[in-house]
Structure formats: C-alpha cells, structure tokens
Amino acid sequence: MERKIYKSIRGGRQSLGSYLKEVFDARNLILSFAVRDLKIQYAQTYLGVFWSLVQPLTGLIIFNFFFQRVIPLHLNVPYAVFAFTGIMVWFYFTALVGQGGTALMANQALIKKIQFPRLVLPLSKALVGLVEFSISLILLLVMLLVFGVGISPKIVFLPLVVIANIMSGLSIGIWLSALTIRFRDLHHLIPYLIGFGIWLTPVFYPTTMVPESFSWIYYLHPVANVIALYRWIFIGLPINFVQVACSFTIAALMLISGLYFFVRNEKFVADYL
Amino acid sequence: MSEVMLEVKNLSKSFRMRENRIDSLKGSIANFFNSTTAAAEDFHALKDVSFNLERGEALGIIGKNGAGKSTLLRILSGISQPDQGEINFYGKAVSILDIGAGFHPELTGRENIYLSASLYKFTRKKIEERFNEIVEFSGIGKFIEEPVKNYSSGMYLRLAFSIITCLDADIYLIDEVVNVGDANFQMKCKNKIEELIAAGKTLLIASHNMNEISVLCNRIILMEYGQIIETGGADIIQKYMTIALPQYFHFEEGEFFHIKNLDESPFEQKDMRLLKYGIKDYIANHNGISTNHPFAIYLDVQLFEEITTEFRLKFYDATGALIFTCSSARQEVLQINRAGQYHVEFQIPANLLNTRLYSVELRVVNDDKKALMFKADKFIAIKMADDDSNTETNRDLHLQGLVKPLVPVSVTKL
Numbered sequence: 001m002e003r004k005i006y007k008s009i010r011g012g013r014q015s016l017g018s019y020l021k022e023v024f025d026a027r028n029l030i031l032s033f034a035v036r037d038l039k040i041q042y043a044q045t046y047l048g049v050f051w052s053l054v055q056p057l058t059g060l061i062i063f064n065f066f067f068q069r070v071i072p073l074h075l076n077v078p079y080a081v082f083a084f085t086g087i088m089v090w091f092y093f094t095a096l097v098g099q100g101g102t103a104l105m106a107n108q109a110l111i112k113k114i115q116f117p118r119l120v121l122p123l124s125k126a127l128v129g130l131v132e133f134s135i136s137l138i139l140l141l142v143m144l145l146v147f148g149v150g151i152s153p154k155i156v157f158l159p160l161v162v163i164a165n166i167m168s169g170l171s172i173g174i175w176l177s178a179l180t181i182r183f184r185d186l187h188h189l190i191p192y193l194i195g196f197g198i199w200l201t202p203v204f205y206p207t208t209m210v211p212e213s214f215s216w217i218y219y220l221h222p223v224a225n226v227i228a229l230y231r232w233i234f235i236g237l238p239i240n241f242v243q244v245a246c247s248f249t250i251a252a253l254m255l256i257s258g259l260y261f262f263v264r265n266e267k268f269v270a271d272y273l
Numbered sequence: 274m275s276e277v278m279l280e281v282k283n284l285s286k287s288f289r290m291r292e293n294r295i296d297s298l299k300g301s302i303a304n305f306f307n308s309t310t311a312a313a314e315d316f317h318a319l320k321d322v323s324f325n326l327e328r329g330e331a332l333g334i335i336g337k338n339g340a341g342k343s344t345l346l347r348i349l350s351g352i353s354q355p356d357q358g359e360i361n362f363y364g365k366a367v368s369i370l371d372i373g374a375g376f377h378p379e380l381t382g383r384e385n386i387y388l389s390a391s392l393y394k395f396t397r398k399k400i401e402e403r404f405n406e407i408v409e410f411s412g413i414g415k416f417i418e419e420p421v422k423n424y425s426s427g428m429y430l431r432l433a434f435s436i437i438t439c440l441d442a443d444i445y446l447i448d449e450v451v452n453v454g455d456a457n458f459q460m461k462c463k464n465k466i467e468e469l470i471a472a473g474k475t476l477l478i479a480s481h482n483m484n485e486i487s488v489l490c491n492r493i494i495l496m497e498y499g500q501i502i503e504t505g506g507a508d509i510i511q512k513y514m515t516i517a518l519p520q521y522f523h524f525e526e527g528e529f530f531h532i533k534n535l536d537e538s539p540f541e542q543k544d545m546r547l548l549k550y551g552i553k554d555y556i557a558n559h560n561g562i563s564t565n566h567p568f569a570i571y572l573d574v575q576l577f578e579e580i581t582t583e584f585r586l587k588f589y590d591a592t593g594a595l596i597f598t599c600s601s602a603r604q605e606v607l608q609i610n611r612a613g614q615y616h617v618e619f620q621i622p623a624n625l626l627n628t629r630l631y632s633v634e635l636r637v638v639n640d641d642k643k644a645l646m647f648k649a650d651k652f653i654a655i656k657m658a659d660d661d662s663n664t665e666t667n668r669d670l671h672l673q674g675l676v677k678p679l680v681p682v683s684v685t686k687l
Contacts, residue, residue: 003277006443009351009360025394032391040379113374114392115351267354270347271288 019263023117033124038131052132053139059087063204075206077235078147081140085234086203088136089227093169094194095129100173101190105180108273118266119259122177126166133162144234154233161229164248168222171254178262181272202227206237218243222251277363278444278475279326279349284358286344286499287315318344319355320499326444331466331476333490335483335513341499342479346370346448349477364443364475367393371448373433378422382413382432385421389436403439410465411435431458438465444475449482463489483510483592487673507673511630511656514591521654522591522630529561530655543646544580545637548614549573552653561658564626564677570633570653571618581610581640584617589651591630596675602640624679626657627672 023030042048063083067073075082100122104111107121144151180186201223207215218224218240225247232239319341326332334342347353349360350368375392376385386407390400408417411432413424421429447466466489470476480486486493493509494501497516503509515522524531532551535542555568562568576582583602589595599619601609609615632654637647 003363005361006364007362007366009348009355011355011357028397029391032388036377036380036384036388039384040377043379110374110392112347112352113371115368116392116394270352271354 014263014267016259016263019117019119019266020259023119023123026117026120029116030120030124030127033120034127034131037124037128041128049131049135052135056084056087056091056136059091060084063087067204073205073209077237078149081143081147081149081235082206082231083204084136084140084143085230086201086227088133088140089165089223089230090198090201090203091136092129092133092165093223093226094197095132096126096166096169096173097176098190098194099125099129100170101176101180102187103173104177104269105187112270112273118269119174119262122170122173126170126173129169130162130166140234149235152233152236154236157229157233161226161233164222164229164251165226167255168226168248168251171222171251171258174258174262175254178258178265181265181269197223200224219246220250222247276328277325278328278330279363279366279477280359280361281325281349282323282359282361284319284322284345284348284355284360285317286319286348286353286355287317289315317499319348322358322496322499322501324494324501324504326475326477328443328475329470329473330492331470331478331490333486333493334477334479334496335481335486335493335510336496337517340496342496343370343448344499345496346446346477346479349446362444365441366444366446367437367440367442368446369437369448370446372430372437376421376429376433379420381420382408382411382417382424385432386436389433390440393437393440395440399440407432407435407439410439427455427458431461434458434462434465438469442474445469445477447476447478449480483513484594486510508628511591511628514630518591521632521651522656524654524656529557529658530555530653533649533652535649535652538649540648544576544578544639545582545646546575546577547572547647548575550635550652552655558658558660561628561656563660564628564657565623565660567620567623569618569620571616572635573614573616574637575614576609576612579611580646581608582646583638583640584609585636585638586619587634587636588626589632589634590675591632594675596631625676627674627677628658629656629675631655631657 038049042051045051060080060083064080067083068079073079103121103125104118111118141151176186176190180190200217201221202210207218207224207228210217218228219242225244228237228239229244231237322341322345324332334345336342344353346368347370348355349366350370352370373389375389377388380388386404387397387400391397408414411428411434413428413432416424416428421432424432463485466476466478470489476489478486478490487507487510491506493505493507495503495509495513495516503512515524521531530552535547535550550572551570552562553569553571556563556566570586572584574584583600585598585600587595587598601617601619607615609617632651635647635649635652636645638644639646
C-alpha cells in the first residue's frame with residue numbers, strides 16, 4: 001500500500017511556483033513578523049506608530065525651507081504637498097530596500113534554527129513599511145485638504161500605484177537580501193545606495209527642471225515614476241505613460257529575476273551564515 | 274505492524290572549506306577573471322547516510338563533535354539542503370534545534386507563543402486550542418502577559434519547551450535540548466519526552482548525554498566522519514566511548530582490559546612504591562570480562578614509613594559517572610601501618626558490574642595526615658560482558674543501569 005508522503009526533501013532546485021505556494025502558506029508568519037516588528041519599534045512609546053512621521057516631516061521642513069526661502073522653486077502647486085508626496089514614497093522605498101535587503105542578515109539566529117520560506121522576512125518588512133507609509137498617506141490627505149488642493153477622483157487608482165510602489169522597491173530589496181548573504185560587501189553599500197539615490201530621484205525637485213538630455217534616466221527609474229504617479233493622482237501633475245511603462249517593465253524583470261535568484265540561494269542561506 | 278514514519282536515503286552533504294569560499298565581491302571578481310583557480314577542497318559532512326524510523330521508535334544519534342549529527346538534523350529540519358539523497362516524512366515533523374529560537378525578548382509570553390507556533394507552522398486555531406495547556410505546563414501563570422525579557426532564565430526555558438511539546442506532531446527531531454534548566458525542569462522535560470514516546474510519537478534525538486540516550490532511546494545510531502558506522506541498542510554507547518576516548522578504552526586484539534603503566538604517572542609516589550598491580554582470577558568470554566564471575570584487582574606495595582595507609586578504588590562508567598568506591602579501611606582487615614611489603618586485593622563480586630566499559634581510579638591515602646600519597650586516574654580500563662549464553666536474555670530483559678547486581682527476588686504463589 002502506498003502511503004501519503006507528508007513532506008519530502010531532495011537535493012536540487014525547487015520551482016518558483018511551488019516556492020511561492022510555500023510562501024503563501026506561510027502568510028500567517030508574514031503577519032506575525034510584521035506585528036512583532038511594529039510592536040518592538042513602537043510599543044511603550046507615547047507617539048507609537050506616529051514616530052514614523054518624524055523623519056519625513058523633518059525632511060519636509062528642511063526641503064520647504066531651502067526650496068521656498070533659500071533657492072525658491074516656482075511650481076503651480078503648493079510646494080509642501082509636492083515635496084511630501086516625493087518624501088513619503090522615498091522613505092517607503094528606502095525601507096523596502098534597506099530593511100528588506102538586510103532582513104536575512106538581521107535574522108541569522110532564526111534562519112539557522114528554524115525552517116520557513118526565507119522570503120517571508122523581506123515581505124514582512126514590506127508590510128511594516130506599508131503601515132508606516134499609510135500613516136504618511138493619511139497626513140498627505142490632510143495636507144491636500146488644508147492647502148485647498150482637494151482630493152481628485154483619480155484616487156481610485158491609488159491601490160494599483162501602491163502595489164507598483166511595493167513591487168519596484170521589493171525588486172531591489174529581494175536581490176539585495178539574497179546577495180548580502182554571499183557578498184557581505186553589499187551590506188556596506190546599501191546606505192550609499194539610499195543616500196545618493198535621493199539625488200537621482202525627483203523627490204524635492206520636479207522633473208521639468210532636469211535638462212532634456214538627461215531625461216532618459218526616467219525611462220529606467222521605477223521609483224521616479226512611482227512618485228510621478230502619486231503626483232498625477234493627488235496634485236494632477238502631467239505624466240509620461242511611456243516612461244511609466246518602460247520603467248515598470250524593468251522593475252518587473254528585476255522582481256522576477258530577483259525571485260529566481262532568491263529561491264536558488266535560499267537553500268544555502270543557512271550554510272553561508 | 275511496523276510503520277515507517279521517516280525514510281532517509283543516501284544522504285550526502287559537503288561544505289566548501291572556508292578559505293575557498295567566495296564570500297566577498299573581491300573573491301568573486303578574482304574568481305571570475307582567474308578561471309585557473311584550483312578546484313575547492315570539500316569537507317564531507319555527511320556521506321551516504323540512510324536509515325528508517327518507525328512509529329513509536331526513539332532513535333538516538335551519538336558521535337563525536339563534527340561527526341555529522343548536527344548537519345543531519347539541520348538537513349532533516351529543512352534548514353540546510355542535501356547535495357544528494359532523499360528524505361520522506363510520513364507525518365508532521367517538528368524540529369527542536371534550539372529551545373526558544375523564535376522568541377523575542379520584547380514580546381510578551383502570549384505573543385511569543387503565537388509567534389513560535391506560527392514559526393513551527395501551526396495554525397492560529399490550533400494554538401488557541403492548546404494555549405491554556407501550554408501556559409499550564411510552563412507554570413508561567415500571570416506572567417504570560419509580561420515581556421519575556423523580564424522572565425528568569427528558568428521561566429523562559431519552561432515556556433519555550435512547553436510550546437514545542439504541547440503542539441501535536443508525529444515526528445520530533447530534537448538536538449540536545451533536554452540538558453537545560455534546573456533539575457526540576459530537566460525532569461519535567463524527560464517525563465514529557467517519555468510521555469511522547471508512550472503516546473506512540475516518533476523521536477530522533479541527538480545528544481552527548483549518554484545516560485539520557487540510553488534511558489530514552491530504543492535504538493542508537495553511531496556516527497563518525499559523516500557516516501553511520503553502527504546501529505544497535507545501548508551497547509553502541511560502549512562502542513562510542515572507545516572511539517571518543519581511545520586513549521583509555523582502546524584494547525589490544527583479544528584483550529578486554531588495559532592497565533596503565535604507573536611509572537609514567539605524573540603523580541609522584543610518596544613514602545611508598547607500587548611493585549605490581551593488575552587484574553587476576555577473571556574469566557573472559559568472547560566479548561569481554563565475564564560479569565557472571567568474580568575477579569580481583571590487586572596491588573603489591575612497599576611502604577617505607579610508619580604510616581596508616583588506606584587504598585581506595587573508584588569505579589567510573591565510561592561517561593565519567595562515579596559508580597562506587599571501595600576502600601581497604603572499611604573492613605576489619607590487616608592494618609597497613611608499618612614499613613614493609615603488602616599484597617592488597619579487591620575482590621569484585623560476580624553479578625555486580627553491568628555489560629559496560631568501566632575505568633578504575635586508584636587513590637592511596639595517608640590516614641594519619643589525611644593526605645594523598647598517590648593517585649592514578651583510569652589506572653585500569655575494563656570491558657565487561659555477559660557470558661554468551663546469557664546475552665539474549667539480558668537484552669530481552671533490558672537490564673539497564675550502571676550496575677547490575679543480582680538482587681534476590683522471591684516469588685510465592687498466593
């Protein structure tokens with residue numbers, strides 16, 4: 001009589017499909033890790049999760065001072081709203097890349113002792129970031145009302161843009177988290193990537209100020225287009241959908257290849273730690 | 274009928290040695306341009322390991338550090354990937370490589386229970402069903418709502434162990450975790466494991482605690498250099514000790530005891546001199562010195578001063594547990610208190626020692642000053658075995674223990 005095999009372990013590679021199913025089965029765990037991280041960060045503080053607003057708000061104050069008083073930028077929308085849209089996306093992106101990229105390294109002890117699909121770790125970081133991002137989003141909505149910009153019906157596209165936002169951040173975060181295990185050097189590279197990336201991204205300046213000869217960058221730059229989409233939704237700035245399509249294709253390719261790379265390396269993560 | 278719960282077939286795993294591993298970008302780039310780099314030397318952590326585990330079995334895995342026990346458990350747990358081979362589980366398995374591995378100090382006991390349980394792939398519903406049982410077994414009580422960073426280390430361990438054992442699985446893979454906590458908690462763990470065995474669960478335990486292995490496990494695998502070198506019952510432990518401590522328990526072909534040359538002893542002989550010493554009157558069978566016959570350990574000594582001298586022999590088992598001490602001063606025998614030569618003989622009765630390896634320590638004590646005159650560790654190593662005719666019966670009777678005295682039993686028909 002053939003008996004049911006509960007689980008099998010063999011050498012060799014796992015298909016991406018069966019791996020993603022395993023991740024889906026562990027969705028409970030993604031949630032548990034995210035709740036754990038939020039509790040640890042914000043429990044026992046008076047402001048709680050609103051502490052996540054401190055950094056973007058500080059950024060907003062500085063940018064607002066510089067680009068309204070020191071080097072005034074003239075836009076036909078309130079600068080504060082314009083800048084904050086960029087800042088909130090940028091902070092979420094840095095969380096996806098920074099936190100996601102180091103998620104495996106940060107949980108070494110766990111990885112060596114308990115088996116679970118390791119993709120759960122960067123994904124739970126994405127979820128934590130999403131909670132913080134949502135708080136920023138609420139603040140943005142308040143700002144839109146206060147500055148009299150109002151809320152456009154285009155807000156129905158918001159969920160799609162948020163998904164695009166997460167995907168483009170994760171595409172880099174997943175690559176990094178798998179790579180940092182093998183190549184520890186990258187661990188030191190991540191802060192630079194984040195520190196300099198802000199200058200290449202239209203966070204506090206509009207793309208219209210960038211010389212025509214450099215605008216090709218935005219065909220390759222998913223985060224710039226994520227920001228452009230948010231600005232299109234909330235403050236009605238024009239958007240180049242060819243750029244959006246082009247850069248998101250790149251992000252999608254990065255994400256799929258990143259997942260393949262992650263799955264290939266995940267079985268050896270514990271050996272390399 | 275036996276029912277296989279776990280099948281391990283031809284498992285192999287090798288690691289690249291640290292020097293040859295490409296851990297940095299520099300190494301990787303260098304490697305990319307320099308294709309002539311010599312093939313990396315591999316360390317074979319596991320070589321062609323195969324075994325089956327049946328329902329209700331408790332399998333112990335023993336071996337020296339680096340024998341491959343932990344690698345095997347890590348592969349069985351799915352943490353590490355085998356290079357070759359196949360593993361089939363016919364039931365849900367949980368692996369306990371470290372107690373409290375999923376705990377976070379900032380979370381409360383309750384939160385950690387839920388987190389750990391989801392790490393071990395149990396559903397929320399299942400945890401809720403068992404929650405009270407876990408809390409009760411751990412004895413944490415009202416502290417369950419406190420962050421575990423405020424727990425004493427004992428409370429922490431109790432909670433961690435309770436989570437694992439209160440969750441239902443068919444197969445438990447355990448790595449050396451019963452040796453934690455205080456005596457009471459260790460007892461509780463051991464009882465729980467015995468309960469699991471009695472409930473027909475299947476266990477695989479890797480441990481260095483031979484006593485625990487011999488009590489809990491009904492089959493033992495001995496590993497060495499990544500391979501299974503022997504499978505069997507409690508007698509495998511004796512075999513293991515000859516590998517782990519070859520300097521003491523390695524006997525010449527056909528010999529079953531080893532007597533140390535005390536002239537090379539670092540301990541100086543004061544006011545006395547050992548002339549001759551050894552074992553006599555023993556009967557050897559095919560496997561060792563017969564446990565069914567008496568034998569004697571004798572010492573011929575020369576005493577130079579007028580000192581009341583006491584001779585002591587301490588019997589240890591192979592793992593180093595002291596079993597008993599015998600002394601020349603305990604009984605009414607000739608006092609050794611004048612200069613001259615003496616013959617001291619310790620008569621070890623039949624049916625006292627079990628079928629094990631033993632080592633004997635000698636101490637010569639100045640009874641006037643209560644000072645040590647001479648000491649020799651493991652001065653005799655000896656392998657005991659039942660006479661062949663009795664071996665089968667003993668195995669059936671499971672006469673476990675450090676000694677095996679023939680206790681008079683009377684039976685009367687009522």
